[in-house]
Amino acid sequence: IAVSCGCCRANNRVFRNNFINNTNQAFADIESIWDDGSLGNYWSDYNGKDENNDGIGDTPYPIPGGNNFDRYPSMHLIDTSFPSVEITYPKGGEKIQNNVTIKWNAYDDMDDLSIKIFYGKGGEWHVIAENEKNDGEYLWNIGEKIYGEGFSIKVSASDANGNTASCISGKFTILPYxxxxxxxxxxxxxxxxxxxxxxxxxxxxxxxxxxxxxxxxxxxxxxxxxxxxxxxxxxxxxxxxxxxxxxxxxxxxxxxxxxxxxxxxxxxxxxxxxxxxxxxx
CATH class of the missing domain: 2.60.40.10 (Immunoglobulins)
Structure with missing residues (x-):
């Protein structure tokens, strides 16, 4: 990757990527940001140590071309793949009320997933539950004040590296409590x-x-x-x-x-x- 004054502005942000066995891993002749304050990138040619075994190199990785450093180089490949998530109920067209079990399938090839569930109408989303285990279902107590047509469910799945994928159901009707x-x-x-x-x-x-x-x-x-x-x-x-x-x-x-x-x-x-x-x- 190259970050140069000929094509880019300063303060470009480049982190949570994998740079593997490239002849020139990176080049930057303008000031840029190479980590997010806690994690940078994985560099296959990084030779630093990790004395406290936190997965972050103890010394910064220098970026050729200027005064740029990845301050928190990862000692391991960074998960850059997104989870997959599918809502299996409600899918759309249902009439539901009082209590309903929301069901989904979510998968990630590297990490356990954290699930966040929303209900919404007209593009406005409200949290039902967050930091839920990926066990495939959640019992939603709808309550007495939520009813009408055109509602949807959104399920978001996030892995340990912050990669997030979401699925939105079709529209369904919530009958009055x-x-x-x-x-x-x-x-x-x-x-x-x-x-x-x-x-x-x-x-x-x-x-x-x-x-x-x-x-x-x-x-x-x-x-x-x-x-x-x-x-x-x-x-x-x-x-x-x-x-x-x-x-x-x-x-x-x-x-x-x-x-x-x-x-x-x-x-x-x-x-x-x-x-x-x-x-x-």
């Missing part, structure tokens, strides 16, 4: 609605008030409770409820049942099911 948490019955034995003892699943004797908490980024339009077994199906609808909803159940049911709660907002709906044993005459 909507969640259901069944508060009662939980995994207990109940007698007339009272918790008696823990159990591997809800076991209910007699009447009980089913309870749930529903959250939405939008207004909740309605909640539908249903209870079904082989012979019976019971349903009740609550219009425009608050976040806490309940259903007093005093109907006939024996044995294994499915409690199903369906919540609607103005955009979409979700369903939460729970297996219970119910004995009510």
């Amino acid at each position: 909507l969640s259901i948490k069944i508060l009662k019955p939980e995994n207990y034995v109940y007698i007339l609605g009272r918790e008696i003892m823990p159990s591997s699943m809800p076991i209910v004797f007699g009447d009980i008030t089913m309870e749930a908490n529903v959250k939405s980024a939008l207004e909740i339009q309605k909640v539908i409770f249903s209870l079904s077994n082989k012979n019976k199906n019971y349903t009740t609808t609550i219009d425009h409820p608050s976040s806490n909803v309940s259903w007093f159940f005093n109907k006939f049911a024996l044995g294994d049942c499915i409690l199903s709660i369906k919540a609607f907002d103005s955009s979409h709906f979700i369903v939460k099911d729970k297996k219970i044993q119910l004995f009510n005459l």
